[in-house]
Amino acid sequence: MLHGFVAVSRDAHSPFAQRLYDIIIVCGRLRQARRDESLQDREEQVLRTKVAIIGAGPAGLLLGQLLHQYGIDNIILERQSPDYVLGRIRAGLLEEGTVTLLDQVGAGARAHAEGLLHEGIELAFAGRRHRIDMKSATGKTVMIYGQTEVTLDLMNARKAAGLTTVYEASDVQPHDFDGSHPRVTYGKDGVTHTLDCDFIAGCDGFHGVSRASVPASALQEFERVYPFGWLGILSETPPVSHELIYSNHARGFALCTMRSMKRSRHYVQCSLDDHVDQWPDDRFWDELKSRLDQEAADSLITGPSIEKSIAPLRSFVAEPMRFGKMFLCGDAAHIVPPTGAKGLNLAASDAHYLSSALREFYDEKSNAGIDAYSARALARVWKAVRFSWWMTSMLHKFPDNGSIGARIQLAELDYVTQSQAAMTSLAENYVGLPF
Ligand code: APR
Numbered sequence: 502m503l504h505g506f507v508a509v510s511r512d513a514h515s516p517f518a519q520r521l522y523d524i525i526i527v528c529g530r531l532r533q534a535r536r537d538e539s540l541q542d543r544e545e546q547v548l549r550t551k552v553a554i555i556g557a558g559p560a561g562l563l564l565g566q567l568l569h570q571y572g573i574d575n576i577i578l579e580r581q582s583p584d585y586v587l588g589r590i591r592a593g594l595l596e597e598g599t600v601t602l603l604d605q606v607g608a609g610a611r612a613h614a615e616g617l618l619h620e621g622i623e624l625a626f627a628g629r630r631h632r633i634d635m636k637s638a639t640g641k642t643v644m645i646y647g648q649t650e651v652t653l654d655l656m657n658a659r660k661a662a663g664l665t666t667v668y669e670a671s672d673v674q675p676h677d678f679d680g681s682h683p684r685v686t687y688g689k690d691g692v693t694h695t696l697d698c699d700f701i702a703g704c705d706g707f708h709g710v711s712r713a714s715v716p717a718s719a720l721q722e723f724e725r726v727y728p729f730g731w732l733g734i735l736s737e738t739p740p741v742s743h744e745l746i747y748s749n750h751a752r753g754f755a756l757c758t759m760r761s762m763k764r765s766r767h768y769v770q771c772s773l774d775d776h777v778d779q780w781p782d783d784r785f786w787d788e789l790k791s792r793l794d795q796e797a798a799d800s801l802i803t804g805p806s807i808e809k810s811i812a813p814l815r816s817f818v819a820e821p822m823r824f825g826k827m828f829l830c831g832d833a834a835h836i837v838p839p840t841g842a843k844g845l846n847l848a849a850s851d852a853h854y855l856s857s858a859l860r861e862f863y864d865e866k867s868n869a870g871i872d873a874y875s876a877r878a879l880a881r882v883w884k885a886v887r888f889s890w891w892m893t894s895m896l897h898k899f900p901d902n903g904s905i906g907a908r909i910q911l912a913e914l915d916y917v918t919q920s921q922a923a924m925t926s927l928a929e930n931y932v933g934l935p936f
Pocket residue numbers: 502503504555556557558559560561578579580581586591592648670673704705706707708709710830831832833843844845846848
C-alpha cells in the first residue's frame with residue numbers, strides 16, 4: 502500500500518491517455534435522463550441497484566466484477582476521473598491469491614503475459630545481501646505487476662461487461678445504512694441523484710466518506726504513524742537485480758523494485774518534512790547507492806525519473822468492517838506500511854470475503870456470510886498488519902531507538918537469514934496467507 506503519494510510528473514501515464522477516455526463509462530440512464538430534462542428541469546434522478554459501491558480503486562473494481570460473476574448487479578460511484586485514478590502510482594506486487602481472483606473475473610490475462618514471477622527476495626544489511634527463497638520455503642511465488650495495470654485491467658473488464666461506473670461523482674454520501682432503506686446520494690453534472698440499494702460497499706480508501714459516515718461511537722480505530730516516509734522514483738532503467746532488494750542501512754532503509762525488465766521503482770526512507778523538490782534525481786541516486794551493498798551500487802543504472810513522490814507510512818485498522826447494511830473494504834478499513842506490499846492484496850481478500858458473503862445472501866437466503874464478514878476479513882488483515890509492522894521495524898532507521906535498536910535489528914536480520922524456521926515464517930507471510 503502506497504497510500505498518499507503525490508505525483509509530480511504525469512509523463513509516465515501519457516500512454517494511457519487515449520484508453521482512459523475510452524474507459525469513461527457513464528450510466529446510459531443518467532445520460533438519457535440528462536438529455537430528457539435538457540436544462541429546464543434538473544430534477545433528482547432515482548436509480549436502483551443491489552450493491553452500491555463507493556470508490557473505483559482496486560477494492561471497488563474487483564468487488565464489482567466478483568459480484569457481477571455471481572449475478573449481483575452493482576453500480577460504482579467514483580469521485581475522480583479514470584485518468585486520475587490510473588495516475589496514482591502505487592505498489593506492484595501480487596500474491597498468488599490476488600492473481601487467482603483476477604483470473605476468476607477474467608482480468609488476469611495481461612498480468613500473466615507481462616507480470617514477472619519472483620521466487621525470492623534479498624535482504625541487504627552490514628554490506629551483504631542474503632536471499633530468502635520463498636518458492637522452496639512455501640512452494641509459492643509473487644508476481645511483479647503494477648497496481649495501475651491491475652486497475653486498468655479491471656476497468657476494461659468492467660467496461661466489457663457493460664457495467665455502470667459513474668466517474669466524477671460529487672458529494673457522494675451513504676444514508677440509512679443502519680435502517681431498512683440504504684441509499685447513496687451524489688451529484689453529477691449539477692444534478693443530484695439517489696441510488697437505492699440493498700447494501701453499500703465502502704471501497705473509498707482511507708480518506709473516503711464511508712468510514713467517515715459511521716458514528717465515532719460505533720468504531721474502534723487502531724493507528725501507528727511512523728516517524729519517516731518513503732521517497733519513490735520510477736525510471737526507465739533496468740532493475741539492479743532480478744529480485745527485490747530490501748536494505749537496512751545506517752543512513753536509512755532502501756528498496757529496489759521494478760515494474761518490468763526495463764522500468765525500475767526505487768525507494769529511500771526520508772524525513773516526513775522532506776519535499777520532492779529537495780530531491781533532484783542525482784541526489785536520489787547518490788543516496789540510494791550509499792544504502793546498497795557494493796555490488797548492487799556498482800550495477801545500478803541510473804536515469805531520469807518519470808515520477809517522484811513521497812508517502813507517509815501508517816498502520817491503521819478500523820473495527821468492525823460492517824455497520825448494518827454498509828461494509829468497508831480495502832483501504833477504507835485498513836492501511837499498512839508498504840514494506841511487504843500488502844495493501845492491494847488485502848483489498849483483494851476483502852473483496853473476496855465480501856462478494857462470497859453477498860453471494861450467500863442472495864443465492865442461499867442466508868445471513869451467515871454477511872454476519873461473519875467483518876471477523877473473517879479482520880483476522881487476515883491483522884496478520885498482514887503485524888507482518889508489515891514487523892518488516893518495517895526490522896528494516897528502517899528509527900530516530901528514537903538509538904544504537905542498541907540498530908544492533909538488535911542486525912541481530913534479527915542475521916537470525917532471519919540463517920534460521921530456516923525464520924525464513925519460512927517470513928516467506929509464508931510475504932507470499933500471502935491463505936484466504
Ligand atoms: N466518493 C467516491 N469515491 C471516493 C471518495 C468519495 N467520497 N473518496 C475516495 N474515493 C475513491 C478514490 O478516488 C479512489 O479511487 O475511492 C477509491 C479508493 O481507492 P484506493 O485508495 O486505491 O483504495 P482501495 O481500492 O481500497 O485499494 C487498496 O492497495 O496498494 C494499496 O493503498 C493502495 O490503493 C491501494 C490499496
